[in-house]
Amino acid sequence: MTLTLYNTLTRRKEPFAPIDPGNVRMYVCGPTVYDYAHIGNARPIIVFDVLFRLLRHTYGPEHVTYARNITDVDDKINARSAKAGIDIRTLTEQTTRQFHADIAALGVLSPTVEPRATEHIPEMRRLCEELVTRGHAYVAEGHVLFDVASMPDYGRLANRSLEEMEAGARIEVAPYKKGPMDFVLWKPSKPGEPAWPSPCGIAAPGRPGWHLECSAMSDRWLWQEPQTRGLLSKAGLKQPHVFDIHGGGIDLVFPHHENEIAQSRCAYETAVMANVWMHNGFLQVEGEKMAKSLGKVITINELLQEWPGEAIKLAMLSSHYRQPINWTEHGLTEAKRTLDHWYELTAGTPEGAPLCADVLEALEDDLNTPQAIAALHALRSEAARGARPAAACLKASAYLLGLLQLDAAQWRAWRPATLAITGKKIEALIATRNAARKAKNFKEADRIRDELAAVGIQLEDSKDPATGKIKTTWKAKR
Ligand SMILES: [Zn+2]
Incomplete structure (x- = not known):
């Protein structure tokens, strides 16, 4: 079977044919580093890790280039830095370190390259110049703006016409814009904000717009570098500046990806920026939208205190990547038990x-992870009946989803970092246990002791020498 992938650009599943099988190239939009990454951020990391693994399996590990960027210059970063009183570089470096630690615990492979926006400013300036020269961008009041009207099929990815977008836009239209949908490629920096020399003859220093960052970094790492370093075959050189797969969350389709496409295609005069556009669905928490304003944001780091990374991953992959996912405690409990x-x-x-073969076939069908997991369950049943080859096959196949990467002893030794139980609940259970013992219901008393032991709480009974009564204390075992 060949790999088929759903392409947002064409709205159908298509057989995947890389431009250069000797160097399959994929770009995924990475995090903006100003805060802990939440589980919504974890979804594309996990989903595209499975695709990366599958591509490496299909084409050979050395024949796949995966670029995932770090956005370290952005309005959100400036705002957080000002609010928290931390300088921008310290904030972005701390957050990047935290992000790396969190996703390492999820057990995902590192991308081949992880470019940072602030290290690609010259490329971004060149893109601005190129777009102005070609008549797709203009300079106004210290900004460089993309002229949306200059691109006849702007809106193709989002599948909306310019008129529809203009009607739906609730953006305040800056007076210097030619059209309401024109977007920023470069803008002036306010005092105290990061600033670099501006392109296009603009005297005041400025900084890039978010969309521009990805166009510059993807071209550098998926076209310029492979080309100059001879990492592309003749086939790979046939479609200059175009790469195979661009991925991200569905919330990025518009405007971020639409604008990346506008910039890259107009700068390089290509028919597409990437051949396949893949988007993972939304994530809800216990049936509700996860929003900072609702105080419902769950960070990867918080979850990792209570659950092993692979349980988080299995819970995530239990839904197909294009479907919305409903994140529940129940789903995590099930995933942990399965593992x-x-x-x-x-x-x-x-x-x-x-x-x-069933696992591979499911993944090759537009990354059908629920079906792959069902095939793993079938192997588990066989293995449980004593079939050693089935057990070995289960281990090898689960690895393709980034599961069963630890050895069994490591897995068994895993303990939550914070207690999954409150002190109050522990005291209440101790009281119930003492009552059970008083009633000579030792079975129930032992059951409670075991229940607590299962969450890492050890009970110690001692006789109070003064009163002769049994006193129970507890301690958390890590
Ligand atoms: Zn991007």
Whole structure:
């Protein structure tokens, strides 16, 4: 079977044919580093990690280039830095370190390159100049703006006409803009904000717009570098500046990806920026929208205190990537239990077993992870009946989804960093246990002791020498 992927650009599933099978190239929009990454941010990281693994399996690990950027210059960063009283560089570096630590715990592979926006300012300036020269951008009041009217099929990715977008736009139209949908490529920096020498003869220093960053970084790492370093075959050189796959969350389709396309296609005069555009669906928490304003944001870091990274990953992959996902505690509990069982069954199985054809086939069908997981469950049933080859195959196949990467002992040793239970609840359970013991219901008393032990709480009974009564204390075992 060949790999088929749903392409947002054409709105259908298509067989995937890389431009250069010797160097399959993928770009995914990475985080803006101003705060802890939340689970909505984790979804594209996890989804495109599975695709990266599948491409490496299909074309060979050294024949895939995956670029995922770090946006370290942005309005949100400036605002957070001012509010928190931390300088911008310290904030972006701290946040980037935290992001790396969090996603490492999720067990995803590192991308081939992780370009940072602030290290690509010359490329961004050149893009501005190019777009102005070609008549797709103009300078107004210290800004460089993209002239949307200069691109006949602007809106193709979002599948909306310019008129529809203008009617739906609730943006305050700056007087210096020619058209209401024209967007910023470069803008003047306010005092105290990061600033670089401006392009296009603008005297005042400024900074790039967000959309421009991805156009500059993707071209540098997926076209210029591979080309100059001879990493592309003749086939790869046939479509200059175009790469294979561009991914991100569905919320990025408009305006971010539409504008990336406008910039890149108009600067390089190409028919497409990337051949395949992939978008993961929204994420809800317990049936509701996750929004900072509602105080409902769950960070990856918070979750990792209570759950192993692979459980988070399995819970995430249990929904198809294009479907909205409803994130629940129940889903995580199930995922953890499943992995406990899989680890137990696959302990000590030999490495290098063949992959399960059903798992591979499911993933090749537009990354159908729920079906791949169902195939893994089928293997588990076989393995549970004592079939060692099935257990070895389960381990090898789960690895393609980035699961069962630890050894069984490591998995068993995992403990939550913060207690999944409050002190109040522990005291209440101790009281219930003491009452049970008084009533000589030792079975119930032991059950409560075991329940607490399962969440890392150890009870110690001692006789109070003064009163002769049994006193129970508890401590958390890490
Ligand atoms: Zn982007």
